[in-house]
Amino acid sequence: MLLATGAALVARELTVTLTHRAWVVLLQLGGVVPPVVSLVVWTGAIAQGATPPVPPDRIVTWFVLVAVVSMVTSSWTAAFLAEDIRTGGLSIWLVRPCPALAHLVANNVAEKAVKIVVLLPMVAGLGVVFRAQVTLPRDPAVWLAAMAALVCAGILTFALDVLIGCLAFWFEDVEGVQSLVLLVQRLLSGAVVPLMLLPGPVQEALRFQPFRFTLSFPLEILTGSGVAERADWLAMLGWTGAAVAAVMLVWRLGVRRYEAAGA
Amino acid sequence: MSGRILRWWLACWRQAISRDLQFRTQTLLIALGAVVDVAISLVPALVIAQTARTAEGGWDEATAVLVVGLFTLATALLDAVIGPNLLRLDSAVRTGELDLLLIRPIPGLLALTLRWVRPAELTRLLVGAALVVGAFATADAAPTLGAVAGCLLLMGLGTVAWALFWVNASFLSFWWSSAEPAQQIVGALREAGQYPRAAFRRLPLLGFTTLVPSLLIATLPAQVLLGGELAGPLVGTAAVVGLGGGLTAVHWRLALRRYDSASS
Numbered sequence: 001m002l003l004a005t006g007a008a009l010v011a012r013e014l015t016v017t018l019t020h021r022a023w024v025v026l027l028q029l030g031g032v033v034p035p036v037v038s039l040v041v042w043t044g045a046i047a048q049g050a051t052p053p054v055p056p057d058r059i060v061t062w063f064v065l066v067a068v069v070s071m072v073t074s075s076w077t078a079a080f081l082a083e084d085i086r087t088g089g090l091s092i093w094l095v096r097p098c099p100a101l102a103h104l105v106a107n108n109v110a111e112k113a114v115k116i117v118v119l120l121p122m123v124a125g126l127g128v129v130f131r132a133q134v135t136l137p138r139d140p141a142v143w144l145a146a147m148a149a150l151v152c153a154g155i156l157t158f159a160l161d162v163l164i165g166c167l168a169f170w171f172e173d174v175e176g177v178q179s180l181v182l183l184v185q186r187l188l189s190g191a192v193v194p195l196m197l198l199p200g201p202v203q204e205a206l207r208f209q210p211f212r213f214t215l216s217f218p219l220e221i222l223t224g225s226g227v228a229e230r231a232d233w234l235a236m237l238g239w240t241g242a243a244v245a246a247v248m249l250v251w252r253l254g255v256r257r258y259e260a261a262g263a
Numbered sequence: 264m265s266g267r268i269l270r271w272w273l274a275c276w277r278q279a280i281s282r283d284l285q286f287r288t289q290t291l292l293i294a295l296g297a298v299v300d301v302a303i304s305l306v307p308a309l310v311i312a313q314t315a316r317t318a319e320g321g322w323d324e325a326t327a328v329l330v331v332g333l334f335t336l337a338t339a340l341l342d343a344v345i346g347p348n349l350l351r352l353d354s355a356v357r358t359g360e361l362d363l364l365l366i367r368p369i370p371g372l373l374a375l376t377l378r379w380v381r382p383a384e385l386t387r388l389l390v391g392a393a394l395v396v397g398a399f400a401t402a403d404a405a406p407t408l409g410a411v412a413g414c415l416l417l418m419g420l421g422t423v424a425w426a427l428f429w430v431n432a433s434f435l436s437f438w439w440s441s442a443e444p445a446q447q448i449v450g451a452l453r454e455a456g457q458y459p460r461a462a463f464r465r466l467p468l469l470g471f472t473t474l475v476p477s478l479l480i481a482t483l484p485a486q487v488l489l490g491g492e493l494a495g496p497l498v499g500t501a502a503v504v505g506l507g508g509g510l511t512a513v514h515w516r517l518a519l520r521r522y523d524s525a526s527s
Binding site: 179187 | 288289292295296299300303304306307310311314315439440441442443445448451452454455458461462463464467
């Protein structure tokens with residue numbers, strides 16, 4: 001029953017996403033441009049004699065893959081959830097015979113399925129341009145580990161995003177918090193600059209914070225650190241578990257407080 | 264005519280400031296976010312500068328901070344004046360809201376690009392100025408008056424060149440109903456302008472100073488401020504502005520012909 005409902009919701013979201021094909025294409029182009037700019041800057045600096053702390057091939061591989069990892073682990077739920085809570089739109093999902101967050105999960109999965117189809121050829125093109133410096137892992141175990149880290153990162157990002165959206169049960173406007181978290185996340189996840197390029201003590205200080213596991217960790221596995229240490233995996237699983245548990249708790253408390261029209 | 268435009272624009276500023284004073288928390292958050300954003304944009308520039316310090320091309324942390332400082336000054340103005348209008352353009356074209364701007368007794372293109380202002384973004388002017396001063400203090404140097412004047416002139420022209428590029432990219436909304444993500448692409452391309460000249464090889468340098476003129480915002484002006492040549496970059500930037508202005512005028516005319524307003 002739950003599986004059929006989930007499949008129906010994903011199918012519905014797929015249809016909606018496919019009606020906005022041009023938007024998806026432009027959006028993915030927007031995801032590829034930042035790493036392209038970084039690639040131009042870094043390869044330019046290296047060509048002029050810059051000596052980064054890690055091999056240049058690893059930096060190039062990072063920037064070629066970052067758009068895909070970033071898209072797969074992204075979440076855009078908070079604003080929509082907050083609006084549903086504020087305007088009472090949540091009510092129709094509370095009375096349906098499926099988990100109230102199911103449609104948000106379905107939206108996340110379906111949109112990513114369409115986006116990946118558009119994004120992969122763009123990233124492959126980028127890989128061809130920089131083929132001499134892109135080094136992908138050959139060991140299937142590394143790919144398996146990266147896939148596992150990607151799934152975990154996706155769940156962690158989604159859970160953190162839902163938590164921000166749930167703040168709307170208590171506050172009227174969560175946009176400020178969302179923007180601030182986004183800024184912090186950009187820096188601490190490695191989206192602005194790969195964490196491996198930061199000074200050693202800073203890297204060590206940032207090693208176990210949650211945002212690293214939303215982007216940097218899967219990329220670190222793919223770009224050369226092999227299967228990461230057990231402590232990193234435990235930290236990622238711990239943060240993901242804690243975030244999902246926090247969502248369940250906050251959701252229960254929030255729904256009790258929910259007072260929109262019809263509640 | 265120009266008096267009327269000036270009065271209209273002053274009224275726009277008055278209205279924006281009263282709106283900001285009414286929603287004080289929101290304004291404070293925008294200002295705070297703008298400052299944090301500058302701090303974050305310093306990180307990649309500094310990281311690259313650290314690794315390139317010994318490079319033959321020659322650049323250091325002070326140069327990196329100087330470019331980010333100038334970039335912050337220029338983009339603060341762009342985001343306070345042009346940005347709020349271009350970010351709304353897609354929705355204005357789709358919903359027909361643009362009609363309300365076109366019927367005003369001032370040139371349509373001016374109304375379209377200057378109607379909305381966001382004074383809170385100007386907080387970044389202070390941060391940018393502090394970074395420029397800090398960069399010179401770190402390098403234990405002071406620019407000459409001529410270099411400052413040349414830099415400001417080049418930066419003004421470069422900012423206009425980028426504004427024209429941004430306007431044309433935003434006009435995609437007239438041709439394509441899902442052009443909203445174009446703003447994300449423009450924003451990402453603009454980020455190239457916060458790195459020193461030494462980070463670009465010949466081909467990217469050509470592209471980022473002509474077709475996508477992000478290096479004209481701060482990278483080239485920083486070179487002039489550090490004592491580099493002015494004449495060449497000035498002529499080149501003026502040519503980009505001239506061509507961009509002509510292209511924008513033609514594009515605007517074509518876009519208006521294409522526009523199906525809400526009332527048509």
